[in-house]
Amino acid sequence: MGETSYPFSATSSTGGSEMVSQLQWQKMNHMQGDRIDFRLTAATYATGALPFAAKVLNGKTVEIQPGRAIVGGFFYELDAPLTVAIAANPGDKARLDTIVLRADMAKGSVNLAAVQGQPAAQPIAPQPLRVLGQVWEMVLYEVQVPAANGAVVLFARLQFDAPPRIHSPWNSGDTAKFIEPNSFIYDLNVNGGGSQREQFRGRDGLVTARDLGGMRTFTTTVGNVNFQPAAADRVVRWRWIAPNVVYFAMRVSNTSGNDIQCTNGNWYINLELPQPVNGKATGAFTGYVENTTWAGGYPYMTQVVAMPWAGDTATVHCFTPSRKAAGEGMSGLDKIPARSNLYLSGTYESTSFAY
Structure with a gap:
């Protein structure tokens, strides 16, 4: 059948489906994007205070702290610290690896994994895989792996959830007092008394980011x-x-x-x-x-x-x-x-x- 749609309360002769397969779920849900289930609403955060905070143990192993995330349309939760091993690099050239959350359709699960890059004079970290129905990855860390088995160094590449953008018909400045910090609010100027504009409530208070109209x-x-x-x-x-x-x-x-x-x-x-x-x-x-x-x-x-x-x-x-x-x-x-x-x-x- 050329047309498929789901999920409905019952399967229909016109392409509607009641059941949602694993692949159909991913096709439907991945469009919300990959992100960590945590909003950065504070002005600053202490080292180690964020979900999936990490540290290097014994120069070669990375310990990841608990956190939750959406990856390729699937929910993932880590409720206790977990270690990831970084492969040795005995050669004379450095390497860049990544630590990812990997949704693997063949396994039917999301798991932490280390992805090994290629040693080079100017190493490049491997790009995440994003293939519907196969493997979908979200990068948490870039890992510098020195030559001659030197101690690895972590660089956070965490991507977090964001507050939704808010529309206000007018008086957006007053409305912004009650929205989450680090949020965008749009003044639509429905009463025609000013300018349509985008504003941001951040650590410096509420500021107009740009005018959107004439x-x-x-x-x-x-x-x-x-x-x-x-x-x-x-x-x-x-x-x-x-x-x-x-x-x-x-x-x-x-x-x-x-x-x-x-x-x-x-x-x-x-x-x-x-x-x-x-x-x-x-x-x-x-x-x-x-x-x-x-x-x-x-x-x-x-x-x-x-x-x-x-x-x-x-x-x-x-x-x-x-x-x-x-x-x-x-x-x-x-x-x-x-x-x-x-x-x-x-x-x-x-x-x-x-x-």
């Missing part, structure tokens, strides 16, 4: 100047692109016939960013003034470099190459000429974390 908008403030353009002419488009990392693109348009210029003795223009900059290691953003009418004594195109001062701040200060002489370096951007546009963009670290 760009956010922000109206910047132009500081140290004689007048503000209309809000529609002070546009910032921005988004979280990684934990604590912001990308933005800004346009300030002077649609009037007068220059926007510094006042009260100020000599450079300030611009407000959508999120504060972590000023402990300040950077700089690049942009330009497009001045198609050559107004205000500025050329058609002027380079702009904007930077925050040290300390956490959402304000950047704009500078431009001196129009008097190249040897004078940078001067303050003291105006946005009439009917010109200032563009600025960049990526920066914000202040989500307390360091």
Whole structure:
């Protein structure tokens, strides 16, 4: 029959099956993935405190502590310490072995096993076997086996269960207070009041990992100047692109016939960013003034470099190459000429974390 489905309460003439064979069970269940039945919800763990913790005995034998796992769709539990022997390596080249949990369909069980690699000048550990209906392995440890029968060294390759990802219609920050640590939560913005975003609750608290929808908008403030353009002419488009990392693109348009210029003795223009900059290691953003009418004594195109001062701040200060002489370096951007546009963009670290 071309179509097969299971498990149902009774076998049917249309391909449904009540019974599930060993192979059918594996086909159905392996899709949940291989993992150790333990969630890493603490910020740190002591050595030996995790399931399947291991240590080397007498330089050649590895003792594995109790634990539970899913391997190739089958459940496995070790309820007492068990040792695994590592084969001798008397030659002059090192070897990399693995210690695995192996689901063997021929044996009808899951068991710990050591898989021997090949000695080489640059040894490579054997990859786990994953064949439905035959052998399916999950690696617990990579084992460095030195030449001349040196003492083996263990490297943990443990893969753990994770808390499920949570969807929240809104107010995900408040909901996150009640989910497991080291979990992802998605704000779906069902009420349309913000941005769809992915957040992570970890050792540093709740942080936005990335925005998932369109760009956010922000109206910047132009500081140290004689007048503000209309809000529609002070546009910032921005988004979280990684934990604590912001990308933005800004346009300030002077649609009037007068220059926007510094006042009260100020000599450079300030611009407000959508999120504060972590000023402990300040950077700089690049942009330009497009001045198609050559107004205000500025050329058609002027380079702009904007930077925050040290300390956490959402304000950047704009500078431009001196129009008097190249040897004078940078001067303050003291105006946005009439009917010109200032563009600025960049990526920066914000202040989500307390360091």
